[in-house]
Amino acid sequence: MRADPTRASSADASETDPSGDDRAHDAAVPIARSLEAILMVADEPQSLVSLATAVGAPTAAVRQAIESLVADFDGADGGTRRGFELREVGGGWRFYVREEFDPVVRDFVLTQNPTKLSQAALETLAVIAYKQPITRSSIAQIRAVNVDSVVRTLLGRGLVTESSTDSETGAITYETTELLLTHLGINSLDELPLISPLLSDGRGGFDDVA
Incomplete structure (x- = not known):
């Protein structure tokens, strides 16, 4: 019996491609860096909607990227805790020096x-x-x-x-x-x-x- 090439391709892809969570994480990385750059120069807290509009991404993806940045700056998973933090204030997000x-x-x-x-x-x-x-x-x-x-x-x-x-x-x-x-x-x-x-x-x- 000849092997189904479609199934073989799918099997190979499942072995080499990252998981769904990993793909979502990888997709969030460039969004997170774009958000980081925007928030670095923002004078007022920025809402998820305004940030999503700025980077051209869905609000859900922006929310995930923001959570990733917060964890990164807080030193989650053994990382280095930064001297600043990303804080939600008045319905928006903004960088602040840690107290x-x-x-x-x-x-x-x-x-x-x-x-x-x-x-x-x-x-x-x-x-x-x-x-x-x-x-x-x-x-x-x-x-x-x-x-x-x-x-x-x-x-x-x-x-x-x-x-x-x-x-x-x-x-x-x-x-x-x-x-x-x-x-x-x-x-x-x-x-x-x-x-x-x-x-x-x-x-x-x-x-x-x-």
Whole structure:
């Protein structure tokens, strides 16, 4: 009896091809690296849907790739635990420094950036101080400029912090820290001067501030 070549091919393939789980893992690798690159430059948490759209992959595949990255950075299966982590916040994913490394990162930033704040940073800090909690997009709307790098600078200096997420948009909100009060020599934000007399028209985005 002659052997069925189709069956033989199938048998050979089953012996040489990886299992279904291995194939799924291999398929997730390039997606995971693409997601890693995107998240590295993202300023806001990215939802699974937005990430899936960015890499052109199904949401389920993106979810699997995200789980793979989380495990990788956490040092699962005997790997090296990274100094950063991939964390889900406000319905999205974003890189964060691990909490235990916050002090060394803060010291590094302060050492590398001993100069005074720029005018743009001071203006952004004032907006946050008077309007907190406030999202980055709202800050940008008030200042009419992109504030991404400035907000990162203020975060690095420890003058502002991420306080919560907006219930409607999921965007991160920012507020000032105790360090700002120390630099200003005040005990609370209630001691900040009234902003209206300092503005030419008494408004400029601060019209509802006392």
